[in-house]
Amino acid sequence: MTTTQTPASLRLAVVGNDQDRNAMSHIENRLSGLVAPMLQFEWLDDLLAEIDSFDAVVALPDSGNASSAAETLAASDKHLLIEASILTSVDEVSHLRSVYEQSKATLVASYRLRYQAASKAVLASLDNKKLGRPGLVRIHAWSPSHPADEQLLSLIDLACSVFQSAPETVWAIQKIFGQASRCMNLHMGFPQNGMALIDVSIGDSFGAGYFTWSVIGSDGAAYIDDHHDMQLLIRDSQRRAITAPDTSLSILSQVQEFLDRVTSRREPRVDTSDLEVALNVAASAMQSITTEAVAS
Amino acid sequence: MNSYRCAVLSIVKHAYVPRGVASHPQFELVVVADDAAQPDWVHERNQRLADEFDIPYVKDVERAVSEYNVQVAVVSSEAERHCDLSVRAAEAGLHIVQDKPMSDRLSECDRLVEAVERNGVKFVMWNRNFLPALVHARQLVEAGEIGDIRAIHCDFYFAKDCGPPVGSRGPDDPPINWLEHQIAAHVDGSDGGVGREPMGELKIEGIYPLAYIHSLTGAAVKRVFARTASHFHQVHADNNVDDLATVTLEMAGGIVGTLAIGRIGASSHPDIGEIKLHLTGDKGGLVISEARPEVGIYYRGQPPHEFRHQRIAVDNDFLIMEDFARAIETGSETVLDVRTGRAIAATVEAALLSARTNEVVNVNSA
Structure with a gap:
C-alpha cells in the first residue's frame, strides 16, 4: 500500500454519465483544493487504468x-x-467500508438530494434552530421512470437528515x-414522536415529474x-407550467x-453511515410491505 | 321557493355555522335554545347570538322547537353534546345542520345515524367541500382528467397558536385545564375543541381533510396507521392530545391515502396555513392548493396577524345550504351526510388507536 499524504491540492478524477460529468466540467473552476483540469472517465475500469494520475475520485x-x-x-x-444512489445493497x-477502513484514504457516500439548493436552505434553518424541533417531514416525488429504489433511498436519507436519526418504526x-x-407510501416514526410520510409514484403520465417536501x-x-416554483410558458394556445432544471450548484456543493x-482531514475518514441508514430503512419498508405489519 | 325556520341549539363556539346557515335566503334563524341546566358561560354565548340576530333565547330545547314552528336545527354546542342535541332534533322531525366534530364518541355517532334514518330527516356536517379549489378538484376528477384515482394525500395545517408553547410549563405549574383554556380561547376563535373532554387536532379538524378525501374518491377507509404528537402547545401536552398527526389510509378499491394535520402555530405560515391535496391516477396527477384563488394584499400599517393573501370567490356557506335545501326538497343525500360523518369519526377513532398501539388498525365500519 502506498503512503498517502493529503496534498494541499488534489488531482481529481470524475467518472460517470455524460450529464453529470458535463455539470462537473462547468463547476471545475469554482472548486477549491483542486488541481485543474479534472480528469474525466466514462467507466471506472477506464479510470483504474490511469490510477497514478489522480488523488481522488468522484464516482x-x-x-x-x-x-x-x-x-x-x-x-x-x-x-x-x-x-x-449508486449503491443499493x-x-x-x-464491503466498500471494509476496504476503505484498511486504507488511509477518505471515503464519503452521500446523496446529492441533500445538496440541492432548497434542501440546503431547509437543513440550514434546522441547524440554526429557526424551525425548532422537527416534528413532521412530508415528501411527494412523482416521476415517469426514475429507478424507484434509488429515488426512494435519497428521499429516506432526506427525511433522516431532518431528524438526524434513523426511524424507529x-x-x-x-x-x-x-x-x-407503481406507488409506494412510507410512514416512518422517529424518536421524540417525529414522523415522516414519503409518497413515491412512478408512471409514464408524470412526464417531467413533480417534487415537493415540507418540514413542520x-x-x-x-x-x-x-x-x-413553476413558471408559466404560453405557446401555441397552450399554457404550460415549467420548473427550472436543477443547476450544477448541487453537485458543486457535494464535491466541495x-x-x-x-x-482538512476531517473525521470520520470513512463515512457511509447515512447510506447504511437509508438502506436499512428501505429494507424495513420491504419487510413491512411483505408482512403487512409495522417494521421496527 | 320553500323557506325553513331554524332553531340554533346551543352556540358555544365562534358562530360560523349559524351565520353560514343564515347566509342562504331559504333559511331563517328564528330562535336560539339550550337546556336550562347548562352553565352560565354557555347561556351567555347563546344570548349573544340571539342578540346578534335579534331573536329570542329559550332555555328549553323542546319548548323552543314546539313553539317556534322550526324545521331545521343548527347544532353548535360542545362536541360531547353534539349528537345528543341532534338526536333530540331528529326525534322532533327536524333536519339538522351540525358543527364538527360529529362527536367525541363513536357510540354517539351510531345513535345519531339511527335517529336520523329512522325519522327520515336530512343531516349535514359542516364542511369546506364547496371551497372553490375543492369544487374545481372534483370537476377535474369527475371529468377523468387523471383517470382512476390511485392515491390521495392531504396536508391540512392550521397556522394558529393555542396558548403557550410546549415545554413552557414550570415545575410547580399545574397542568392547563382543557375546558378553561377553550373557554378563554373564544376571544380569538381558536376554541374548536371546546368541551369537557380534551380533543386533539385529528379529532377536532380531521373531518375537513377526510371529507375532502371522501368527496374526491367516494371510497371507504378500511385500515389506518397513524402517528400523533403533542408537538407545539402546552395545553395539548398537558391533556395528552395531539396537535400534529399523520395517518395512512388504506381505502376501498386499492386507493392509498395519507393525511398530515396539525395546529402548527402562527409563525409557521404567513396565512391560515398550508392546505393541499395531491392526487395520482392512472392518467396523471393533480396538485390542489385549497387557498386558491387568492389575492395578495399588502399595505403600510398592515396588522401583523392579518393574512397577506386573501381567499376570493369563496361561496362555501351558501353552497352547503343550497345543497342542504336540495336534499330536503328532493331526497338527495347532502354533501356530508350522517353516514359519511360517522365513517369519518370511525376513521379518526381507528387512527388514534393506531397511534397509541403503533399497529395497523381496522376501521369500525358499523
Whole structure:
C-alpha cells in the first residue's frame, strides 16, 4: 500500500454519465483544493487504468461496478466520493467500508438530494434552530421512470437528515400497476414522536415529474414545492407550467464538501453511515410491505 | 321557493355555522335554545347570538322547537353534546345542520345515524367541500382528467397558536385545564375543541381533510396507521392530545391515502396555513392548493396577524345550504351526510388507536 499524504491540492478524477460529468466540467473552476483540469472517465475500469494520475475520485451514477473498483482505489489510497444512489445493497456498502477502513484514504457516500439548493436552505434553518424541533417531514416525488429504489433511498436519507436519526418504526404500502407504474407510501416514526410520510409514484403520465417536501417544526415550517416554483410558458394556445432544471450548484456543493473533508482531514475518514441508514430503512419498508405489519 | 325556520341549539363556539346557515335566503334563524341546566358561560354565548340576530333565547330545547314552528336545527354546542342535541332534533322531525366534530364518541355517532334514518330527516356536517379549489378538484376528477384515482394525500395545517408553547410549563405549574383554556380561547376563535373532554387536532379538524378525501374518491377507509404528537402547545401536552398527526389510509378499491394535520402555530405560515391535496391516477396527477384563488394584499400599517393573501370567490356557506335545501326538497343525500360523518369519526377513532398501539388498525365500519 502506498503512503498517502493529503496534498494541499488534489488531482481529481470524475467518472460517470455524460450529464453529470458535463455539470462537473462547468463547476471545475469554482472548486477549491483542486488541481485543474479534472480528469474525466466514462467507466471506472477506464479510470483504474490511469490510477497514478489522480488523488481522488468522484464516482457518479452510471459509472460501472463501484465495489470492485473500490478495492483497487482503496489499495492505492485514493480518496473516493461516491454518489450514494449508486449503491443499493447493504452488503455492497459493508464491503466498500471494509476496504476503505484498511486504507488511509477518505471515503464519503452521500446523496446529492441533500445538496440541492432548497434542501440546503431547509437543513440550514434546522441547524440554526429557526424551525425548532422537527416534528413532521412530508415528501411527494412523482416521476415517469426514475429507478424507484434509488429515488426512494435519497428521499429516506432526506427525511433522516431532518431528524438526524434513523426511524424507529416503518409502515409501508406498495401498489404495482403493471411494469411501468407503481406507488409506494412510507410512514416512518422517529424518536421524540417525529414522523415522516414519503409518497413515491412512478408512471409514464408524470412526464417531467413533480417534487415537493415540507418540514413542520415546533417553531416554524419550511415548504418546498414545484407547484409554487413553476413558471408559466404560453405557446401555441397552450399554457404550460415549467420548473427550472436543477443547476450544477448541487453537485458543486457535494464535491466541495468532500474536497474540504479530505484536505482538512476531517473525521470520520470513512463515512457511509447515512447510506447504511437509508438502506436499512428501505429494507424495513420491504419487510413491512411483505408482512403487512409495522417494521421496527 | 320553500323557506325553513331554524332553531340554533346551543352556540358555544365562534358562530360560523349559524351565520353560514343564515347566509342562504331559504333559511331563517328564528330562535336560539339550550337546556336550562347548562352553565352560565354557555347561556351567555347563546344570548349573544340571539342578540346578534335579534331573536329570542329559550332555555328549553323542546319548548323552543314546539313553539317556534322550526324545521331545521343548527347544532353548535360542545362536541360531547353534539349528537345528543341532534338526536333530540331528529326525534322532533327536524333536519339538522351540525358543527364538527360529529362527536367525541363513536357510540354517539351510531345513535345519531339511527335517529336520523329512522325519522327520515336530512343531516349535514359542516364542511369546506364547496371551497372553490375543492369544487374545481372534483370537476377535474369527475371529468377523468387523471383517470382512476390511485392515491390521495392531504396536508391540512392550521397556522394558529393555542396558548403557550410546549415545554413552557414550570415545575410547580399545574397542568392547563382543557375546558378553561377553550373557554378563554373564544376571544380569538381558536376554541374548536371546546368541551369537557380534551380533543386533539385529528379529532377536532380531521373531518375537513377526510371529507375532502371522501368527496374526491367516494371510497371507504378500511385500515389506518397513524402517528400523533403533542408537538407545539402546552395545553395539548398537558391533556395528552395531539396537535400534529399523520395517518395512512388504506381505502376501498386499492386507493392509498395519507393525511398530515396539525395546529402548527402562527409563525409557521404567513396565512391560515398550508392546505393541499395531491392526487395520482392512472392518467396523471393533480396538485390542489385549497387557498386558491387568492389575492395578495399588502399595505403600510398592515396588522401583523392579518393574512397577506386573501381567499376570493369563496361561496362555501351558501353552497352547503343550497345543497342542504336540495336534499330536503328532493331526497338527495347532502354533501356530508350522517353516514359519511360517522365513517369519518370511525376513521379518526381507528387512527388514534393506531397511534397509541403503533399497529395497523381496522376501521369500525358499523
